[in-house]
Amino acid sequence: MSFARASVSVLVLASLLGVWGSMIALPAEAQAPEARSSTDTFTVRQAVRHALRANPIIQAAEQGATAAAASVREARSAWFPAVTGQASYRRLSGNVDYTVELPGEAGEQPVTFAPAILDRYSARASVTQPLFTGFRIPNQHDAAQARTRATRAQVDATEQTVAFETRAAYWDLYRARAQARATAKSVELIERRLTDVRNQRAAGRATEADVLRVKARRDRVRAERLRARNAVESARRALNDQMGRPLEAPVTLADTVQLSQTERPADALVERALQRRPDLRALRQTVQAQAAEVDVAQSDWFPQVALTGSYLYARPNEQLFPPEDRFQGTWEAGVQLSWDLSLGFRTDAATDRARAQWQQARYELQDRRESVRNEVKKRAEDVAQAREAVAAAETSLASGRAAYRAVQSRFEEGMVVVSDLLDAERTLREARSQLAAAQADYALARAALARAVGRSVWQE
16 A cells, blocks of 8 residues: 555656646746736836837947047057068079179189079068157047047937937827727717617607717717727837837836926026037037147148167178178168158148138037027926926816716706717817826926936936
């Protein structure tokens, strides 16, 4: 008996292990549908995080910043010695002869000054160390650093743009779904009202015209519901595309619109924007880079001084006389001074071009600063206006609900006609849609203000 009980226990344990193993082998979709659906639920921050990670425009901007950082290392390398190497082999023609006839006591006699070495090998290593370049190298380095900071600011500006567009798509979907729910609720109310009117017609308290009037309103609201559903699908695809997800993937919105308690004064927001806006930072760095480029162009007015040195290892070594058919090494060192006094005023033209580009960048910065001031003030006004619109829409919705309940009660008592009830229902539906639109507009206005001020991509 003990052996049988042990066998049964082993079989039960094996069965449990098999079931457990089969559960592990199931795909993630079959294991936990709740976990799968939770991956489709997004807050605004999560949507922005997905968009920033998948957006190719940001990745392209990052590559531009990487290239700019490499240009800084390239400019810095000009401070170090430049080492070059060269190796060669030459074969001279067979008629090479260093023998001449010289007069002597016994007449002209051939004298060989050097042997005719037809196979020639050489290897040379040279080094050049700049000493003075007319301030070209430090100015090139400063320009490269400024352009690198500008490209990093451009990356930040691109991220802010993507974050704003993602928030806009998020709240557009919020608006579309809220309006779709309002329309669906209206269809339910009208369907029930149509049933009530048909019952009243059967009891002789309503006419066929009343039934047709309700049916016509129901059909119009059904058409509105279809348009609202299409708007939801379009907004969902737009948000998925912004986040880099499959267009038809389901999306559940976890956030709702919350009104902020206070807003900073517009003047304080303007000052913050002038300091933090990434596009302004990029322009300021561009101005610095262009100023350095002016100094780079002017460096050609100065002489260039460098230390030079080389080592030659050749067979034969032509720097030695007489040449010998064997490898020999020689070296040389010195100071090189060069001054490009080219005609045609090339340096003047290059300097004028660089100075004009510098002035152009300064004017662009000045114009952008004024645009930022106007934009921030306008966005702050939009937020205040949107806040008031939400409050008005909430009041309208409360009024519409109260009016609909009152008209519905009077209709059930036979004191009003069905058209009055349909008008009350339409007013209630429009109030719901207006509240959803006002809330979405408020969220978008705050996102636009955050972008205008230059806040972090995670701030609204």
